[in-house]
Amino acid sequence: MDEEKRITVRLPSELHDRLAALAKRDHRSVNSEIVHLLEVALAGQPQDAGSP
Structure with a gap:
């Protein structure tokens, strides 16, 4: 089983x-x-892509 990380994200109510x-x-x-949605958005992106 993959290791899972737990994070807290604050979202605007409308987005939630x-x-x-x-x-x-x-x-x-x-x-x-x-x-x-994150998996779909990141599909095909190089894993080591950095910010410009």
Whole structure:
């Protein structure tokens, strides 16, 4: 099993509401939806990409 890290993220209420709606639609928890969206956003990005 992959090691998991726990973080705290402050989100605007409106963004949380949007995430919760997507999660419900996709039958996922809000946490799982965030992980999924991050994985999709980072797909194809070099792992060692630095900021310009």
